[in-house]
């Protein structure tokens with residue numbers, strides 16, 4: 001029988017969810033590009049369709065290659081299970097629609113990805129789910145924004161692009177005191193650097209597009225649930241009231257701790273349809289295998305880049321939670337003891353035009369909109385992701401016209417600083 | 431003995447052939463019905479115990495453990511879906527009937543009753559679901575993205 005040993009993170013990153021293939025013995029899971037899966041009999045099909053048996057029916061709902069990725073990441077986050085989605089945005093959508101409906105309300109920190117703000121503030125608001133954005137996202141301020149119809153609190157472990165660190169323990173306490181689950185987007189930290197469930201979070205989300213994939217090849221998302229939140233206490237009727245689409249099952253009654261994930265997959269993913277391709281899941285499995293070694297190298301390079309910039313006269317306001325000078329230092333020490341991630345922001349001395357000259361002069365850093373690649377990436381938010389905003393609106397979003405976001409990759413750090421040096425030289429030149 | 435390891439639970443599931451479901455429901459929306467149907471589908475001989483029902487899933491329901499044991503012998507596992515308050519009485523009955531293994535479903539936790547069963551020599555699994563644990567070791571749980579906790583480089587068949 002299986003050993004009762006508690007294995008380490010690196011071992012689990014390699015082996016969880018991906019034992020040898022039962023049919024062939026293959027040590028790497030096959031890419032099971034099949035839409036459907038045969039039923040053994042009418043009787044078995046009936047059991048599957050009424051959720052009384054576990055098994056595959058149709059790849060929109062579950063697929064063996066996708067499940068390999070899901071189990072691996074659920075194990076690494078210390079969750080009960082996971083549901084993979086077509087993108088990070090889809091993971092948020094599935095998580096929220098699994099616990100909230102028209103007339104409900106959410107409380108979110110303002111220190112979150114701009115695309116998430118838009119999703120909550122525009123698309124979900126149109127569906128009747130309202131969000132209050134709390135500046136700073138401290139536990140007390142988040143708690144003060146809770147209403148009787150609030151269904152969850154939402155934060156990012158390390159905010160994009162503010163690189164602020166959320167007080168996960170305090171937020172979990174505040175959420176639980178209000179009877180709410182805490183949802184944490186852990187994209188920037190990854191389970192190697194931080195496991196929000198260990199600090200009390202109930203649902204963890206990822207844009208797997210970033211470090212989990214690690215190589216900038218796929219767009220993907222995943223949501224993980226702890227299995228510890230009590231969904232049957234009446235605060236979340238979508239989980240505790242009879243479901244018209246499953247023989248009037250009450251998910252919290254029939255599935256106990258598995259209620260949230262079962263509903264997320266069997267109802268919300270089924271109806272939303274934002275499923276992950278098995279091909280992409282396979283690439284994610286490859287990526288997650290090396291998560292620990294990559295993240296160690298990302299944080300080592302990021303710290304050196306942050307220190308290099310801090311000492312450079314051409315850069316100011318260097319922001320990296322791992323820096324001794326960072327106001328985020330204590331939170332980073334508490335929640336990110338192995339390193340504060342791979343994202344560094346700073347302002348180029350000389351204003352917007354200097355920042356633009358800096359970007360245009362770079363040779364090695366790739367000028368792209370994504371982050372979390374093995375390669376080093378650079379972005380000037382004011383002329384790309386936030387180009388519609390004027391200087392005043394940029395300031396409100398915490399983005400200055402001279403701000404640069406770096407996603408520090410795995411190159412030789414001397415080559416990265418060489419390129420930054422020559423870029424800052426070009427910024428100063430004109 | 432109170433079983434707290436995955437291997438201990440897997441061993442119980444491997445060896446058992448007959449299971450009594452105490453507190454079985456005939457309502458397809460209830461957890462006990464899901465578990466009873468699942469165990470039947472997976473080859474266990476399952477007996478329902480519920481004094482308020484004549485039949486569960488088309489088969490006779492026994493009024494109590496004593497009646498079941500008298501008619502069908504001692505089941506290998508007694509799987510309990512009852513309120514924690516009902517546990518002390520049930521444990522006494524199980525001891526008197528010669529039951530060897532008690533499996534207490536999620537939330538069926540009563541420390542004193544578990545202690546009593548343990549010291550009377552019964553094997554006890556507490557706060558676990560038999561269906562979930564069976565699916566965990568058969569890797570069917572993994573097919574739905576749940577963590578089985580299994581780390582192994584040995585090839586084994588998938589049971590669905």
Ligand SMILES: Cc1ncc(COP(=O)(O)O)c(C=O)c1O
Pocket residue numbers: 087088089090113115116156160185187188206207208209219220221
């Ligand atoms: C923190 C964070 N969450 C979510 C997303 C959205 O993920 P995706 O682009 O995979 O839909 C992003 C993307 O930039 C992100 O940075």
